[in-house]
Amino acid sequence: MQRARRWQWQRIEGIQMSEFKTIGKNEQRVDIRSKVLGTAVYAADVNLPDMLHGKVVRCYEHAHARVVSLDLSAAAAVPGVVKVLGPKDVTSKAFNKSVIDLMASESTAQMLGDIEEQHIFTDHVKFYGDGIAGIIATSEEAAEQAAALVAVEYEPLPVYLTPEASAAPDAVQFTDQKPGNLAFSLPDGMFPGGQLGWGEVDQAFEGADLVIEDTFYTPKQKQCQMEPNSYVALYDDEGRLNCWMSSQMPKLVHEKLARLFEMPMSQVKVTQTVVGGGFGARLGMVMEPEVCAMALAVPGRPVKLQQPREEDWLTSPSRHPSRYWMKLGFKKDGTPAACDARSTNFKGGYYLDGSALASTTGFWLQGMYRFDTLRYKGDSYFTNQPVCGAFRGYGNPQTNFVLEQMIDRGCAELNIDPLEWRKKWHKQVGDMSWLNATPYTSCALDECLDQGAEAIGWAEKRAKYASQTGTKRRGIGVSVGNHTSGAFPMILEQTTCTVRLNEDASATVLVACSEIGQGSHTTLRQIAAETLGLPLDDVRLDAGDSDANGFDIGAHASRTLYVGGTAVMKACEDAREQLFARAAKLLQTSIDELDIDENKQIFVKDSPDRFVSAAKICRDGSFNFANPQTGELEGEPGQIQAYVSYKPDNNSPPFFSTFVEVEVDTETGEVDVLELVSSHDIGRAIHPAICEGQMEGGAQQGLGMALMEEIYFDDNGHVTNNSFTDYKMLGASDMPKMTNILVENPDPYGPFGAKSVGEAGLVTPVGATANAIFQATGIQFTQGPITPEKILQAIKEKGLSYT
Amino acid sequence: MSKHAITLKVNGASYDLVVASNKTLLEVLRDQLNMPETKYGCGTGECGACSVLVEGDVAINSCLTLAATMDGREITTAAGLQQNGELHPVQQAFIDHSAVQCGYCTPGMVVKGVSLLAKNPNPTEQEIREGLEGSICRCTGYVKIVEAVDAAGKAMAVAAD
Structure with a gap:
């Protein structure tokens, strides 16, 4: 080393x-x-001779139910239908569509509690849109017509949309492997006491001059990669299973498919086509098991599976919603004496990467500031919602939304400039990084903050917006973060x-x-x-x-x-x-x-x-x-x-900051983002435009998470906005003026000194936007996203400051 | 489903087709004519990935357009913007400004850019942004796309002089 x-x-x-x-x-x-x-050529553009079309029959009646009976005979009789498949017509082997479990040794995975509980088609519907059967036909129309004729009798079960509901003692169990529907909590064997951190937190709070606490909610955000997941699979004449797909992790999917269908990896060929965006939505498998099971049912004939946007929405994982409690203790001079936090995540219907998210959410927390003491606990409970998995930032935007608002609240109480506080207390080279196991190798966060503050005019605007009258109020906020460059030393690299x-x-x-x-x-x-x-x-x-x-x-x-x-x-x-x-x-x-x-x-x-x-x-x-x-x-x-x-034996996290300026219309609750400046310590820019592109695109997603993006449910667990019509993102004319600054400070380990830039761009716009709204209105919003409705309601309840 | 005999001119070539009443232009382009450059993103006219040009310079959502209504019309897709191996100035500007990441929205964005510059050869930044509305990009934050359309407009003005 x-x-x-x-x-x-x-x-x-x-x-x-x-x-x-x-x-x-x-x-x-x-x-x-x-x-x-x-x-x-994207996966949907792959066409092979004699190709059939697959369709997964989904449950749209219930978000939680048992399939009592399934009658596929009418579907099978539709002209053009080649085969109908129920749960018994495909492998009964249980699997896990995520690939995170492959990245830990067997004993570690066991300690973490990773499980395999998914099936190609289920008889226990766990979310709105869960797949119960499959149709293979000569045309998409025939497959769709047949799917509509599948006769199913369901036994409806109670729908659990929160961790509290699914954790109730009499709740129906999602799997007998996870008692109490507790999908995951930090394992004692790995994290003593089932917690992360250091020091005597309770004692530190006693000695603190200021203690603040609150409970936040961070939303179920969708990646909305532009290309919906599509596949072609072929069990060919030589007995090989071929799959054309767009997973972000083709080699791990290769192994997963071989395991699931009990074939040597040499008999499974995976071809990654051009990929139309990922952002975590294709981290492991999405519909690869289903399309391959279909192909195995019709040897020699290729099967194409194209998902409409609405279906892709329900079947590919989203960001985990989280309930995030945090308590901070400060000394009068701003010294961060104690941080205590717990994030409870809504897991959705299946386990997937269950062990990872609740852990990393805490890693980002312990990686940021030099708290004297820190304690974090994290867990996830099953809910009757479409599955959750990876989404750019992987817990970091959640922590950013919560931690950065709490820091600003503390600074406001102590009358300390939030920019100066961050410069004083962020971790530095030599401090322990996010896993609390290896030290930071390079850090140019101060330069990021200086350049960003200068570019946006922080000092003048911050002072100017400190007292305002009128219906439109402006505010400027700052947020800092760091992320990772690879998965070492957490999991496999x-x-x-x-x-x-x-x-x-x-x-x-x-x-x-x-x-x-x-x-x-x-x-x-x-x-x-x-x-x-x-x-x-x-x-x-x-x-x-x-x-x-x-x-x-x-x-x-x-x-x-x-x-x-x-x-x-x-x-x-x-x-x-x-x-x-x-x-x-x-x-x-x-x-x-x-x-x-x-x-x-x-x-x-x-x-x-x-x-x-x-x-x-x-x-x-x-x-x-x-x-x-x-x-x-x-x-x-x-x-x-x-x-x-x-196999690397180092990790060089990038540091970064974002400044956001907003104007809040206090009569309509609308937030106009006027300007965003992000600066990233990326080590070395191998291709500056590509680095900027990551920051620019990340900002669009981060602003969206802060202001508008959330998947909504009705009381029955039906998703009400699984389309671009009802789920709104920022368009070209909604985006603010943006400046993205690359700070080059070559890292000793990265290739040519480079560190990562991929996920980071999404993270800090989240906290910075919330903090800008805080300055504009004097109100902190704990329930993301910060929509006009919530702003109006809060103004009504709390009144505006500076009036 | 009733069928319609139509003639569609796509990228300069003429095709006599029989299309079902319910087939969209997007489906006909992709499935009947095997022209995959026009993309399915949402099927509801929200994302613009399926944008094509009608009569040279009007962008439409091909996912919302029934093919049978396009009898006799001239359609241009992103692939058809290339002339004798030369890219359209908008395509070239997308390359020069690294305005592409995953690329799935790109053919539609390029088509949108051509259309908005045809209507307004000298747009302001705000006019470009508004002209691109209805086309979603999830990768770029639109920064380099807006720059590319702006640069293409300027390049085309110089070429026209």
Whole structure:
């Protein structure tokens, strides 16, 4: 670990920014031409000859019920229907659609309490839209017609829409593996006392000058990735199961499908198509088990499963809603003496990644500030709601909404500037990071805050808005955060990469890292080209093919550039070294004396007239002809290929801040976001426009979480807004003026000093918006999202400050 | 379901088709003509991923348009904006400004951009933002899309001079 660190430092200090050929440049994205033309192939665009269409029959009558009887005979009689499938017609094996359980050892997963309790089709409906049967037909119309003719008799069960309701002693049990419908709580064996933190919290509160506490609610937000989940599956004539899909984690899905259908992984082929957005909605499997079960039922014929938006909404996981209690203790001078918190999460109908979310919500809490003492407890209870799973930030936006408002409340009570408080008390290099196990390796949060404050005019506006009259009130708020770069040391990290030099010294990089729109294939290619010393056009990534690619975890935990990028860099360093070793032999010098130019000529640095073509070395390696005159072999034999299986032993969280300025119409309750400034300490921007893109898109989702986005239910547990008509997001004309600042402070571990940027952009706009509304109205809103109705109601109840 | 014989001109080529009354233009483009560049996002006219141009420069939601009503009309999709291997200035601007992430909304956004610039060749930023309403992007926060449409407008004005 120490060696790796020194080596990395040398690399960064040795190469100045200007020396980079492609790192730091806004290169053309590798996928962009086909995307502006529309020729990029997404899963729904895959069409195979003789293709059938699948349809899952869903329960829309009840959010909680038992299937008493299921009669598929009328459906089977519809012309064009090839097969109808009930629970008994497919594997009875229980599984877990999430892949998080694969990322912990078996004993750890056991300690965490991970379970497998899902079935392809269920006889215990646990949420509105749960799947009970399947239809395979020659057309979508026939499948839909048949689905409408499925005769089901249900025994309705009580509907539980809150943890309190499902935890009641007489409540129907979701699974006998989780008594009391408690899906998860921090396990004692891993976190002593079932809690995170440090110090004597209760004692610290006794010594505090100010103690504040409140209970918040953070909403069930939907990722709304633009491409609904679609699939094609084929159980082919050679007995292989093929699945074209758009999971963020194709290799783990590969293993999950093989396990579920009890086939060797070599007999399962997963092809990741172009992915139309993820944000966590496709972290594990969504409908892969269903479509593969259908394909297995009709050997030799491909089955396509396309979900309408409304159905995709119900079947892909959303953000966990949470009830989040927090109590803070401060000394008069602002010293944060104690933090006590508990988040109780609404799990939805199935367990999925049950062990992870309630944990990480607390990790982000303990990672942010230097509290003298801290205690966090987290749990999740089953509810009759569509499943919850990963959504960009993974608990961090929830914590941001709560913690950052509470900090501002404390600062207001103590009359301390909230910006200065944050600068004084945020964690620094050397402090323990979010898991409380490894120290922060780099932190430029102060610079983020300084640049952000300057860009938005914090000091002037904060002072100006301190006293206002009139119906429209302005406010400015700040929020800070940090996130992660990969999942180490929490759960599994590993990326394999193979680099092959072709006969002309161009390179093929085989790596399973997912491009889900975030631009990772473009930035990984830049890392490969920079490391190999090859022109960008000479480097191609080959990804998304479970036959060709080795192991990788996939896109989650903001890991792809940080972990995948390092894997690519290491493999490319090896390939370059092999190439240079052959050149050194020919030029009778050492590797260190060599460099490569833009024409792929390897030359001696001190005497550039001594050079050899990289293409010749590579061609000779593959062809290795014998010289007809001498009989000697030309060149050194063997194609150059390098391989690494990289498992990081470090993590470099990015730090970031957001400032938001709002205007609240106190007569209508409407919030107009006037300006947003985010600054991120990203270590090094491999591709600045791609980094900005993550921050810009994250802001749209963060503002949405703060102000308007929530899935609603009626009393029966029916979802009332599972469409873009009823679930509103910010459109182009709703977005504020935005400034996104990249603060470059190379990290000792990240590839070329880079840290992550993927999820972070969503996090701090949430707290900053709430804090801006706090300044504008003098009211804190504990129940997200902060809609006009809630604002009007609060003004009515509490009155406006500064009137 | 009754059927209709229609002629549809798509990207310059003419197609004689028989379409069912209930088939949308989106379904006909994707399923009958095998032109996947027009995307299904919501089916309710809210997201704009299915936008195509009618008669060269009017953007419509193809998911809300019954194909049978388009007899004799000329349709242009994002793929059809390319001429002799040259991208449309709006497409080129999307590339130059890295205005694409997952790309699923992109063909519709490009079409929207072409349409709004046809109506208003010199739009303000606010007019671009309003012109893009009805098209949802979940990746970019619209920043680079707005920049790209603005730059395309300027490039087209220069080219027209």
